[in-house]
Amino acid sequence: MKTYYYPGCTLPDKARDFDTSARACCELLGLELEEMERWVCCGSAFKLDHKNIMQHLAPIRNLAEVHKEGGRLMTLCVFCYNSLKRANYAFLAEPDKHEVINDFIESDYDGKVPVVHLLEMLKDEVGFEALAEKVKRPLGGLRVAPFYGCLLLRPQEEIGFEDPENPTVMEKLFEALGAEVVSYPHRLECCGSYLSLKDRDHTTSMVTRVLESAVEAGANAIVTSCPMCNFNFEFFGGELVARDTIHTFYFTELLALALGADRKLCGLEQHETDVDRLIDEALAAPATAAAGSETAGSGTSGARASGDQAPDARNG
Amino acid sequence: MATELNRVERQTPPDDEMVSIFVMGKEYRVPDALTIMKAIEYAGYHFIRGCGCRGGACGACATVYRTADNYRIKVGLACQTLIEPGMHVTQIPFYPANKAIYDVSEAEPTVEEVLKHYPEIARCLCCEVCTRACPQDLEVMYYIQAALRGDVKEVSRLSFECIMCGLCVSRCPAELMHYNVAILCRRLYARYGMKRAEHLANRVREIEEGKFDEELDELVRMDEKDLVRAYESRDFEEA
């Protein structure tokens, strides 16, 4: 089945790093992608009201476009993923709406175009063992805190890709890449999302709670699959960001790096922190988890990971 | 005077060449094979607005219509669209649309800039009604979507032939002002994205340095006959 890549509005612009690095990853992993020739907004935040068909036109139009070609849709931004996948779910759940929507957008969509996230493809199609074998530059020296946020996994019955209460996909991914995976209690929380537009104080406190918890557990990198989380972490992270205590990455940036992609193709450009320095140090470090090493590049990061603070996910 | 009138009467086509159309709901018998614009004039209306170039280029004569036995709203330029028997037409010379005021030289070719002036574009539902309304067959929805990601180059490409008729604006459920968004993006692209034309800058400099002053003065001094002769014997560039 042909895989059509849906970039969404943010990846060609504000999250170019995500886009560039993901393309490099797919290339190196032999995952064939074709960017959709035409696409529109994903509908952005999914409207909780299933009945308001007007708000489903955008996501369904994208799916209908893929349906015409025959294939599936792959996306990276979790807003897009959540919105497209849930609109698809709602479409299937309400067959009486099919005709109304199809009549209006002049298509014959059947609700059956699969929507996948690159993380799903890594887990189910590449496999982490095979992935580990493809690693050219192990990420020793990186102490990675995976951050899932709200939209990648929830609601489970509509997304159904991992257990939203105890996901392991990013932990396994970064173990395969030779990084040390840090376990911390806030990996499933909200980054503040669009609250950052309205209430900076509140966003700052939500972001700080997450970042502090990751740093206390020893992380020097927090990894997401969401442009919104990245934005909030970098712009509301205060001192932790200003002093390069913790760096924010899209998972694909580090994956591309580990797979040996040309550094220019790994993204790594739209960052508030000095990621180049961190990465130079990380790549120089030994391949295995480098607990306790002094690579964070900051005198302020208080706690350090202790070797036995392994995440639960490792056993799961 | 009487002869004039007689002549007009003699020009009226036989009844089987007349058709009924409805202008703003009122029925008129007009000769078949007229454009909407001519038919409305034939019916006795005198255009003060809603008519400009009569050549399909100015966008002044936007018209919405329906044809008999078809539920769909159709749109067209009154000066370019032929009437059909039983059609309902209403002209929309201008549909309310606010125009942002900005100084392009102080603007930036970014999505933030576009959203600063027209934040409502984020409300686009992707219903594609605007595209269906465009008499120029532009992909209006896709240019709004390109604007939404700050791709001013793509907006310029897709909206280049917009004649600012406003029909898209009249139909949009999200209440956007498409053509004003498009012209902002085209200005941003022209200012920041396009390469400056070197030959143009050179020519402007030559003009400012007075290279052509003498030739121009000579033209000004010529009498009409010489002017005609000069015009007729002018150089043609090879195509």
Ligand code: SF4
């Ligand atoms: S884009 Fe809108 S304003 Fe421009 S020509 Fe088409 S309908 Fe008219």
Ligand code: SF4
């Ligand atoms: S008519 Fe308005 S809401 Fe519909 S696609 Fe066009 S811009 Fe978007």
Ligand code: FES
């Ligand atoms: S009058 Fe100018 S386009 Fe019709």
